[in-house]
Amino acid sequence: MTGTQLLEREAPEALEHLEAIAARIRSHVVDMCAGPEGGHLGGAFSCADVLTALYFSVLNVDPERPEDPDRDRFLLSKGHAAVGLYATLAERGFFPVAELAGYGRPGSRLMGHPVRAVPGVELPTGSLGHGLALACGFALANRYAGRGARSFVLLGDGELQEGSVWEAAIAAASLRLDRLVAIVDRNGLQLTGATEGIAPMEPLAERWSSFGWAVRDVDGHDPAALAHHLGAAPWEPGKPSVLIARTVKGHGLPFLAGRSSSHYVTLSPRNHARALSALRRPEVLG
Amino acid sequence: MSRATREAYRDTLLPLLGRHPELMCLDSDTGLFGADHVAEAGEQYLNIGIAEQNLMGVAAGMAACGRVPFVNTMAAFAASRALEAIKIDIAYNRLPVRIMATHGGLAAGHLGPTHQALEDLAVMRVLPGMTVVVPADAAATEAFVEQSVDLPGPLYVRLGRKPTPPLPDGPPPVIGQAQTLRHGDDVVLVACGPYPVLACLAAADALAADGVQACVLNMHTLRPLDTATLAAAARPTRLVVTLEEHWRSGGLGGAVAEALAETEPVRVLRLGVPDTFVGEVGNQEHLVRHYDLTAERVAGAVRTALHTAARSVTPDHDKELIS
Numbered sequence: 070m071t072g073t074q075l076l077e078r079e080a081p082e083a084l085e086h087l088e089a090i091a092a093r094i095r096s097h098v099v100d101m102c103a104g105p106e107g108g109h110l111g112g113a114f115s116c117a118d119v120l121t122a123l124y125f126s127v128l129n130v131d132p133e134r135p136e137d138p139d140r141d142r143f144l145l146s147k148g149h150a151a152v153g154l155y156a157t158l159a160e161r162g163f164f165p166v167a168e169l170a171g172y173g174r175p176g177s178r179l180m181g182h183p184v185r186a187v188p189g190v191e192l193p194t195g196s197l198g199h200g201l202a203l204a205c206g207f208a209l210a211n212r213y214a215g216r217g218a219r220s221f222v223l224l225g226d227g228e229l230q231e232g233s234v235w236e237a238a239i240a241a242a243s244l245r246l247d248r249l250v251a252i253v254d255r256n257g258l259q260l261t262g263a264t265e266g267i268a269p270m271e272p273l274a275e276r277w278s279s280f281g282w283a284v285r286d287v288d289g290h291d292p293a294a295l296a297h298h299l300g301a302a303p304w305e306p307g308k309p310s311v312l313i314a315r316t317v318k319g320h321g322l323p324f325l326a327g328r329s330s331s332h333y334v335t336l337s338p339r340n341h342a343r344a345l346s347a348l349r350r351p352e353v354l355g
Numbered sequence: 356m357s358r359a360t361r362e363a364y365r366d367t368l369l370p371l372l373g374r375h376p377e378l379m380c381l382d383s384d385t386g387l388f389g390a391d392h393v394a395e396a397g398e399q400y401l402n403i404g405i406a407e408q409n410l411m412g413v414a415a416g417m418a419a420c421g422r423v424p425f426v427n428t429m430a431a432f433a434a435s436r437a438l439e440a441i442k443i444d445i446a447y448n449r450l451p452v453r454i455m456a457t458h459g460g461l462a463a464g465h466l467g468p469t470h471q472a473l474e475d476l477a478v479m480r481v482l483p484g485m486t487v488v489v490p491a492d493a494a495a496t497e498a499f500v501e502q503s504v505d506l507p508g509p510l511y512v513r514l515g516r517k518p519t520p521p522l523p524d525g526p527p528p529v530i531g532q533a534q535t536l537r538h539g540d541d542v543v544l545v546a547c548g549p550y551p552v553l554a555c556l557a558a559a560d561a562l563a564a565d566g567v568q569a570c571v572l573n574m575h576t577l578r579p580l581d582t583a584t585l586a587a588a589a590r591p592t593r594l595v596v597t598l599e600e601h602w603r604s605g606g607l608g609g610a611v612a613e614a615l616a617e618t619e620p621v622r623v624l625r626l627g628v629p630d631t632f633v634g635e636v637g638n639q640e641h642l643v644r645h646y647d648l649t650a651e652r653v654a655g656a657v658r659t660a661l662h663t664a665a666r667s668v669t670p671d672h673d674k675e676l677i678s
Contacts, residue, residue: 138421183608185448192419196443202409207415213379213422233440236406243404267520306417 077263082142087292090119090160090240093347097156097169097322099336099344102268106173106181111325113153115256115316116223117204117290120157122295123221132162135188141218142191142207146200147225147254148182149333155179155187163189199225201251204239208309219248219302227259230268235280242281247303251282251311254289257328289314322347357518357602361387361443361457361495364514365498370424372399374506375447379417379424384412387427387457400573407432409441411452418450423504428474430456431463431514438478443507446482449508454479458491459513460548461563461628461646462636472513473628476547477605478577479511487577488530489513489547489607491522494577498527506530519549528573533581539589542657544598547574547607550643551598557650562657569657574607582614589619594660596624598653600643604628622655 094117102108124130127143145154152172159166164187171177178186182195191207194200204222211218228234241249255273257264264270274284283305287294295314300308319331322344336344365387372378373520382388382402403413407428413422434440445452456475463470479513480487486506496514503506503510523663528534536552537559544555552573570588572583589595595615598606608625615621628646637645 080370157585183628192415193443193447198408199412199440199444202412202440203419205409205414206413206418207420208416209401209413210417210420210422213417228547233406233408233412236409240403240409244401335521 087121087125087296090125091117091292094121094153094160096345096348097159097166098152098167099348100332101152101156101169101172101340103336103338103341104173107333108152108173108181109149109332110152110334110336111206111258111318111331112147112254112321113150113156114322114331115318116147116150116254116314117153117320118290118292118316119223119252119254119295119314120153122292122299124157124161126292126296127299127339128221129218129271130161130189132189135163138214139216139218141221142204144191144194144200144223145183145203145219146194147197147228148193148195148224151179151181151183154183154190158187158189160173161189168351187351197225197228198233201237201241203236204249204251205237205244205246206224208241208246209244211248212246214342215305217248219250219300221252223254225259226253226255226257226270226273227243228255228266229270238277238280238282241309245307246309247305247307249309250299251309252299254316255313256316258318258327260329260332262329267323274313277313281308283308283310284313285310286313286315289316290320357520357555358493359515359518360490360493360496361514361516364455364500364512365392367497368609369395371499371501371504372396376421377421377423378395378504379422380427381410381424382427383407383432385427385429393523399582407437408440411437412444415440415444415448416448417612418445418452418597419448423451425453425455427455427457427565429463429470429507430459430475431470432599433511434472434478442482442634445509446485449484451506451508453503453510453512455512455514457514458516460515461633461639461642462516462600465640467638468632471633473600473602475511475513476577476599476601476607477609480610484508485578486510486530489575489577490528490571491549491552491575492519494521495528498627499530502530513548514668515549516640519639520553522552531576531581533584534573534575534587535570535584536573537569537571539570540598541568542661543570543572543588543592543594544653545572545585545607545611547572547577547677548600550639551600551648551677554650555598555653556647558653558657561650561654562671565658567657577607577610580610580614582618585611585614586618589615589621592621594622596653596656596660598626598648600648601627601635602630619643622660624660626652626656629666645664651673
């Protein structure tokens with residue numbers, strides 16, 4: 070049974086709802102990447118459906134009470150996808166959508182990598198390989214405090230080349246942090262090319278599994294499936310969970326999808342218009 | 356009685372854990388906490404493995420959720436290997452993580468340069484908001500660990516490995532306040548850490564026999580530096596000499612020189628480990644003597660410098676001193 074079927078059975082209106090939100094998030098990202106500094110469009114697009122599923126279906130967070138100690142916590146370990154996170158947090162109500170227009174402009178708090186000054190950002194990220202250890206700390210603290218809250222962290226697949234990720238993977242399993250959920254944005258591309266050409270990471274599921282994690286592998290552009298699986302974690306008692314989300318860098322933009330050139334983009338006025346047009350016409354989605 | 360500062364830390368922390376449920380002790384398999392200590396600490400102690408970057412990240416994550424983690428590692432691994440995690444995860448967020456770094460300076464002895472930390476003070480004291488302290492004996496360590504419970508922001512504490520001698524009795528030191536161990540208007544001797552502070556006290560005695568009155572400051576806190584006490588001591592003198600178990604760049608000498616250059620027309624001589632990696636076997640006392648971090652060196656440097664200043668020339672041996 071696909072994620073769509075699963076979610077339709079639970080909440081018939083949810084699928085359309087999530088897809089509409091993801092489209093709005095992508096359209097904000099496109100606008101930001103047409104600004105003076107551009108942005109990491111490709112990786113923000115690949116994880117837009119994951120962010121949508123998290124913030125609009127899975128996470129127990131409340132923009133009115135961002136410091137609620139019982140909240141679920143999320144970290145964007147692949148911090149370069151900040152534009153995607155900013156768009157998601159704004160859509161979720163952590164700050165006004167209008168503020169996104171300041172991204173990349175002098176004086177804005179919306180830096181190129183997430184900073185704590187932005188409501189909803191738990192901790193700053195951007196240097197790769199930090200998020201999983203921090204999320205382990207969240208999970209441990211919640212356990213010690215007797216809180217049932219879950220800790221989520223989104224990793225890039227290129228980021229898995231950082232050794233510190235695997236230090237944290239070992240610790241999470243040995244500490245039996247089953248309220249910890251990692252998601253790998255498996256788009257297969259990093260700055261200069263294919264991850265498998267630069268530093269092969271397959272068999273990825275087996276690697277995580279051998280480190281003691283419960284592993285699931287899903288279509289990372291199926292918000293309903295993402296919401297279903299993330300909502301159901303922990304999948305195995307005593308084990309942290311990792312969802313390998315199969316995605317496409319620059320998903321939905323015919324002239325950028327699946328290309329490493331989508332990694333960092335400053336959209337010209339013409340390409341900005343092309344991108345917005347593609348987003349409005351789902352039949353041409355790549 | 357001689358006592359290791361790292362053991363003083365451990366023995367001070369254990370009862371504090373019982374009184375402060377928010378405290379945690381996160382270990383990286385250093386072996387400092389034995390089975391009995393672990394049992395005493397209960398669930399407030401965790402050995403999370405030989406992974407110092409992860410150690411700092413986990414501590415930061417816990418601190419962001421209201422815990423106050425003490426993390427155990429060696430100074431060399433904190434200052435170099437885990438530095439980025441300390442900078443970004445801990446210092447950037449001003450989180451109250453206490454980095455308890457053993458084997459500081461030459462304390463690793465025969466274990467060699469991989470385990471010695473002669474750069475740690477330089478890198479830690481440039482991190483915004485980081486408090487950096489170097490207790491000179493076990494009693495000071497106890498005082499600092501107790502004071503650290505309520506200290507805002509991150510803290511780096513440089514500890515030793517094997518027993519080192521106690522300083523003469525005096526009032527307990529306070530983080531952020533330099534201790535004036537001797538008063539004098541002819542020269543200021545500034546030191547941190549067990550052997551350098553003792554060497555400066557002995558040098559002051561030797562100089563007194565020559566009629567030179569030396570002020571001795573135990574500058575146990577490098578950041579925030581007690582610039583008021585430092586400047587007041589330096590003002591009547593022509594010379595300040597610093598001594599530390601650290602490469603000559605960037606540590607205590609660097610901190611003192613930076614501060615005085617902005618306010619006082621005084622000469623600063625920085626004595627420390629020369630610009631080299633330790634090349635021979637030796638325990639801490641041997642290496643301290645080998646690199647001439649001694650009372651004789653300090654007294655000799657003062658005599659030469661005061662003599663030079665009086666004659667207003669720069670003899671060859673003075674050039675060597677500052678090379």
